[in-house]
Amino acid sequence: MxxxxxxxxxxxxxxxxxxxxxxxxYHWIAGPWRYLGFIPPAVGLSVVLxxxxxxxxxxxxxxxxxxxxxxxxxxxYRFTRNPMYLSMLLALTGVAVVLGSVTCLSILxxxxxxxxxxxxxxxxxxLTERFGEPYLAYxxxxxxxx
Numbered sequence: 001m002x003x004x005x006x007x008x009x010x011x012x013x014x015x016x017x018x019x020x021x022x023x024x025x026y027h028w029i030a031g032p033w034r035y036l037g038f039i040p041p042a043v044g045l046s047v048v049l050x051x052x053x054x055x056x057x058x059x060x061x062x063x064x065x066x067x068x069x070x071x072x073x074x075x076x077y078r079f080t081r082n083p084m085y086l087s088m089l090l091a092l093t094g095v096a097v098v099l100g101s102v103t104c105l106s107i108l109x110x111x112x113x114x115x116x117x118x119x120x121x122x123x124x125x126x127l128t129e130r131f132g133e134p135y136l137a138y139x140x141x142x143x144x145x146x
Contacts, residue, residue: 004064005119009088012111016095016104024101037097044087044094047076051083064119071131073138081124081142085115089145112145120144 029037054077055062058070076083089112096104124144127135 002118005085005088005115008111008114008118009092012092012107013095016092016099016107019103019107020099020101023103024099025103027100028102028105029097029100034098034100037094037099040094040097041091042094044090047083047090048087051076051087064123065126068127068130071127071134071138073142078142080146081139081144082115082120085120086145088115116144 052062054072054075058072060068060070060072080086089108092108092111096108124139128139
């Protein structure tokens with residue numbers, strides 16, 4: 001059994017803090033502007049709670065690799081096929097802003113790549129197999145991330 005996405009989120013968070021401490025590099029955001037970094041995690045948390053609530057409402061699996069019973073396409077799913085993963089990336093972006101170290105930014109594409117390769121692509125294949133044409137049409141209409 002592979003670790004779930006929150007584990008990778010935690011590892012990315014720790015890596016950002018570690019890079020900030022050990023090799024901060026250039027500080028790209030100074031002083032009080034760094035406090036704007038608290039906004040993306042707040043938005044991300046709101047989106048995660050809303051998206052998870054939709055899964056519960058439709059009584060479909062929220063854990064990766066579990067078979068979905070319903071194709072959820074409303075709420076944040078109208079704008080991104082992966083609002084929960086996007087919320088994690090938003091939270092990490094906020095942390096990068098709060099820390100202000102340019103080296104922290106390197107974690108963002110690495111996290112997105114890891115989540116895409118280890119989870120999203122597998123989930124997309126499962127959803128295509130499960131829902132067929134309706135999911136393929138949804139894929140054409142809504143982007144993977146944003």
